[in-house]
Amino acid sequence: MKISFLIHNAYGIGGTITTTFNLAHALAERHEVEVVSVLRHREHPNLTLDPRVSLRPLVDLRQDKEHALHLRPAKVFPSAEYRYRQYSELTDQRIGEWIAATDADVVIGTRPGLNVHLALQAPPHVVRIGQEHLTLDNHPPRLRTVLRRAYRRLDVLTTVTEADAAAYRRKMLLPGVRVEALPNSVPDPVLPAADGSAKVVVAAGRLVPVKRYDLLIEAFAAVAAEHPDWQLRIYGKGEERDRLRKLIGDLKLWNNVFLMGAATPMEAEWVKGSIGAAASNFEPFGMTIVEAMRCGLPVVSTDCPYGPGEIIKDGVDGRLVPVGDPDAFGAALLELVRDDERRRRMRGAALENARRFAPGPVVEQAERLLSEAVVARRAGRAVVQDRTGVHRVLVSQGFAARDAAFAAAGNARRLVRKGQR
Amino acid sequence: MSAEQAVQPRVGCVVETGGRIVFDLVSKSAEGRQLLLRLRPKKGQPEKVVHVLDLEPADDGGRQAVLDPNTVLVEGRWDVYLVREPEAERQRLRPGLRDLRALVDGHRRDWEAPLAVRVPYATADGYLAVRSWLRPAHAEVDGVTITDRSTTVGARLHGASLEAGAAVCLRLRSGDGLVREVEPRVEEDGRSFSFTVDHGELAGGHGVWDVFVRPAAQAPLVRVARLLDDVAGRQEVFVYPTTTVNGVGVRPCYTADNDLSVEVKKAG
Numbered sequence: 001m002k003i004s005f006l007i008h009n010a011y012g013i014g015g016t017i018t019t020t021f022n023l024a025h026a027l028a029e030r031h032e033v034e035v036v037s038v039l040r041h042r043e044h045p046n047l048t049l050d051p052r053v054s055l056r057p058l059v060d061l062r063q064d065k066e067h068a069l070h071l072r073p074a075k076v077f078p079s080a081e082y083r084y085r086q087y088s089e090l091t092d093q094r095i096g097e098w099i100a101a102t103d104a105d106v107v108i109g110t111r112p113g114l115n116v117h118l119a120l121q122a123p124p125h126v127v128r129i130g131q132e133h134l135t136l137d138n139h140p141p142r143l144r145t146v147l148r149r150a151y152r153r154l155d156v157l158t159t160v161t162e163a164d165a166a167a168y169r170r171k172m173l174l175p176g177v178r179v180e181a182l183p184n185s186v187p188d189p190v191l192p193a194a195d196g197s198a199k200v201v202v203a204a205g206r207l208v209p210v211k212r213y214d215l216l217i218e219a220f221a222a223v224a225a226e227h228p229d230w231q232l233r234i235y236g237k238g239e240e241r242d243r244l245r246k247l248i249g250d251l252k253l254w255n256n257v258f259l260m261g262a263a264t265p266m267e268a269e270w271v272k273g274s275i276g277a278a279a280s281n282f283e284p285f286g287m288t289i290v291e292a293m294r295c296g297l298p299v300v301s302t303d304c305p306y307g308p309g310e311i312i313k314d315g316v317d318g319r320l321v322p323v324g325d326p327d328a329f330g331a332a333l334l335e336l337v338r339d340d341e342r343r344r345r346m347r348g349a350a351l352e353n354a355r356r357f358a359p360g361p362v363v364e365q366a367e368r369l370l371s372e373a374v375v376a377r378r379a380g381r382a383v384v385q386d387r388t389g390v391h392r393v394l395v396s397q398g399f400a401a402r403d404a405a406f407a408a409a410g411n412a413r414r415l416v417r418k419g420q421r
Numbered sequence: 422m423s424a425e426q427a428v429q430p431r432v433g434c435v436v437e438t439g440g441r442i443v444f445d446l447v448s449k450s451a452e453g454r455q456l457l458l459r460l461r462p463k464k465g466q467p468e469k470v471v472h473v474l475d476l477e478p479a480d481d482g483g484r485q486a487v488l489d490p491n492t493v494l495v496e497g498r499w500d501v502y503l504v505r506e507p508e509a510e511r512q513r514l515r516p517g518l519r520d521l522r523a524l525v526d527g528h529r530r531d532w533e534a535p536l537a538v539r540v541p542y543a544t545a546d547g548y549l550a551v552r553s554w555l556r557p558a559h560a561e562v563d564g565v566t567i568t569d570r571s572t573t574v575g576a577r578l579h580g581a582s583l584e585a586g587a588a589v590c591l592r593l594r595s596g597d598g599l600v601r602e603v604e605p606r607v608e609e610d611g612r613s614f615s616f617t618v619d620h621g622e623l624a625g626g627h628g629v630w631d632v633f634v635r636p637a638a639q640a641p642l643v644r645v646a647r648l649l650d651d652v653a654g655r656q657e658v659f660v661y662p663t664t665t666v667n668g669v670g671v672r673p674c675y676t677a678d679n680d681l682s683v684e685v686k687k688a689g
Contacts, residue, residue: 190433191520198525228564249662255564258658268518272525272651 001370002032004104006095006114008083010037010055011045013264014206015287016110016133019184021047023366026185026359028052030367036098038091038114046264058094069093076120078150080143080407081113096121106370112139112147119153127373130154131182135284135306136167141406148172148400155373155382158182160285163306173396176382180369183310185362186290186354193296193351194271196344199230201333202273202297204266204288205280207238207259212302214240215326216279217247217257222330224256227337232257232277235269270295274343275336281323283307293317293354298346300332311357317349430503432456432549433517434541436524436651440490442539442551446476446483446503447517455504456486457511458551460497470495473504494539494553501549516541516549527649528561531612534580542653552653554646554678556580560614560634562647562681565673569664572673572683573617576645578636582611586638589616589645591623591630591683599626605634623685624669630683631676646680655679663688 005020024033033053040057049055064070069090073079076096077087095114099107099121106127109115115130122128130151136144136159151157156178159165165181168174201220205211213234220232234244234257241259248257263269266288270276276292276299283289286307289299293311301308303320312318319332336343355361376382431447444456453476460470472494474486488494502511519541527538538554558580566573587607593599601622605614614634623630633642652658655675663672670688675681 190518194522198522200525245660248660252567254567254659254661259660260658265518268520271520272522 001106001374002034002104003027003106003108003370004034004036004102005108005110006036006099006118007038007110008086008114009039009041010035010049010057011040011042013046013262015184015285017045017047019133019285019287020110021049021053022185022187022359023363024053025050025187026363027366034104038095039086056098058098059091064090076117077113078116078143078146080140080146081111081116083111083113087113099123099126102126105374112143115154115157116146116150119150125377127156127370127377128154129156129158129370129373132157132159132164132168133284135159135161135164136171137164137305138282138284141403144172144403145400145407148403151177155377156180156369158369160184161306161310163310164284171396171399173400178369178373178382182366182369183357183362184285184287184290185359186287186294186357187359189267189271189295191267191271191295194274194347196274196296196340196347198272198274199227199337200273201230201232201275201277201337202235202270202292203232203277203279204235204263204269204291205278207234207236207240207244209240210281211236211240212279212281212324213244214247215324215329216277217244217251217253218326219279219329219333220257221251221253222327223333223337224253226334228256230256230337233260233269233273234258235260235263235266237262266291267295270297273297274347275300275333276318277333278302278308279329280304280308286311289318290354290357293350294357296347296351298336298343298350300329300336302329311354313349313353317346317353429515430512431515431517432501432503433519434549435520436539436541438523440537440539442488442541444474444486444488444501445479445481445517446485453484453503453505454507456514457502457504458488458494458499459502460495461500461550472499488539488551490537493537494551494555496553496555499551499553500544501551514549515547516543519543519549521651524649524651527651528563528577528647530649532559532579532649534558536580536648538648540651540653554648556644557641558636558643559648560643560645561649562645565661567661567664567673570621570666571617571619572661572664572671573615574632574645574673574681575613575615576634577613578634578643579612579649581636581640581643583607583614583634584611584637584640586635587614588635589618590633590635590642591618592633593626594629594631594682596626596628601630618683620664620666620671623671623683624666627669627685627687630685632681632683644680646678647675648679652679 037057041061070088072089074087076092108129109118118128162181168179276297278301299318302323304323314320321328321332433445435443456474458472462468476484476486479485501514536556536559540552560576563575588602591601605616607614632645661673663670665688672684
């Protein structure tokens with residue numbers, strides 16, 4: 001098969017880029033794989049792309065930034081999408097031209113707006129796979145309304161968790177679209193796993209409010225008070241850095257808590273620790289949790305929607321604690337800090353259990369999904385026979401009506417605000 | 422992928438507990454005979470010191486070079502190059518995975534003199550380099566306690582012992598020899614010690630005060646620093662808060678070489 005991934009910007013850093021590259025690399029073992037990046041802002045991608053995977057940028061911001069069409073708002077890319085402002089008539093045009101001419105058997109969109117392009121513009125011979133790395137419940141109603149219509153024209157919609165797949169099946173009427181959870185994969189680590197002896201807790205991710213590094217730091221105060229020889233290392237950069245640094249100062253944790261800056265790849269940093277930590281309020285998947293586990297770290301995480309609970313088995317290969325509760329988080333960390341034996345046992349379980357996120361099993365599932373979709377499209381039928389009952393139609397119509405109402409109310413509010421200006 | 426990036430080979434490395442560094446040439450395609458480490462000269466100066474390591478076939482089919490702990494690298498930053506052919510132009514190497522876990526708790530061990538520390542790191546422009554320190558003796562910072570009035574530093578001396586007449590000296594950089602001395606509290610082993618600097622004592626001298634310890638009455642000064650872990654540059658990582666005294670901000674900090682200093686400047 002020839003498989004193309006359509007991605008926002010393959011030259012940056014982020015979970016979607018990492019997981020897309022991982023999947024692309026694994027598929028390249030047996031297929032022709034291409035990554036099409038709508039935007040490009042630098043010469044080389046931040047993450048290394050396997051030479052077997054080709055990379056094609058559509059709009060190079062270094063030249064096209066002032067292009068007349070790039071200054072005009074996009075018409076195909078939906079205005080309710082998070083990244084709408086980065087899209088334009090030029091991206092509409094280049095994406096449209098590329099899709100129309102592609103010789104790929106399968107095109108995989110990697111965000112809502114690109115899935116819409118795919119749904120509306122892919123020629124009939126191309127299998128349309130939409131990937132959702134975010135979650136339905138967190139999409140604004142206006143976006144949900146757009147997607148509800150467009151996603152009917154996809155062959156397959158993949159989410160990263162079962163919980164999110166269930167939400168799409170329940171709240172959107174997508175007859176003939178196969179909705180399936182396809183978890184992100186994490187490559188087999190190259191380095192030997194952590195041995196569980198290091199007195200270091202490691203966390204990684206962008207320093208943004210939703211990740212709740214403030215809560216993690218607060219929780220770690222309990223660890224530092226009882227075990228001053230333990231460290232917390234937080235890797236990543238972002239808008240929260242100065243605030244977090246101040247918090248470390250206010251809590252007098254400068255001997256124990258460190259903002260390490262960004263590290264790519266994280267593997268060599270994970271193996272310096274013996275416990276991973278993730279304190280997010282919301283985590284569509286939880287890539288860093290899997291990365292840490294694959295390096296031999298049991299992970300203490302909040303049980304936030306949706307990923308952590310589908311990755312961690314509480315008390316076996318990590319701990320799940322309630323969202324937003326620093327005391328509970330600190331207590332869970334302390335359990336593992338205090339008990340070397342328990343920590344090492346969980347280390348073994350984490351290594352074992354995280355193997356289901358290895359490229360092998362995930363790619364097998366992806367390949368099966370893709371080839372079934374190709375066969376179905378060539379035969380001119382849906383990938384799954386639709387078994388939607390009357391009940392589901394009614395339920396999803398209810399959600400559609402509510403989103404439409406919310407969207408309309410949102411529009412009205414915006415109009416009112418405009419009038420007041 | 423562009424041709425330039427495809428041919429730019431990466432080299433991973435593992436630092437072992439004994440200080441041996443094994444470099445692993447990642448790209449199988451990157452044939453090469455030697456790794457060359459060169460001491461980065463000061464801007465505008467010619468390159469003077471290079472060190473060459475032979476590349477040998479490794480078990481995994483790649484090629485390896487070993488930097489032995491007994492090999493002396495003078496203090497500084499060493500850039501890493503690949504030499505493919507004896508007379509060929511050398512090629513600067515990108516970093517692969519750097520397994521530095523053996524360094525993380527280096528401050529918990531006793532180090533022999535002279536103290537030789539090497540930490541491989543990625544430069545700001547994305548190349549592999551090795552940060553090296555070579556010191557006859559070294560005082561490693563442990564915990565730092567900061568109150569409104571004073572800063573207390575716990576440290577441990579390696580390669581020397583604290584004796585009668587020991588003193589901690591803070592010297593104002595470019596401050597015509599302005600020095601403040603405080604007496605260290607020394608533990609029984611003559612290695613671990615702590616000292617307290619009153620912020621008011623430094624507030625008079627704006628600038629950067631470098632911190633040293635003199636282990637005995639006539640002994641040479643030993644720089645107080647933090648070198649014994651995996652962090653090659655800690656200026657932006659180990660950050661202490663600023664305390665304000667009489668409109669002057671006082672802040673302990675690390676230099677680009679990971680030496681401890683105290684910065685004193687007008688607050689606000």
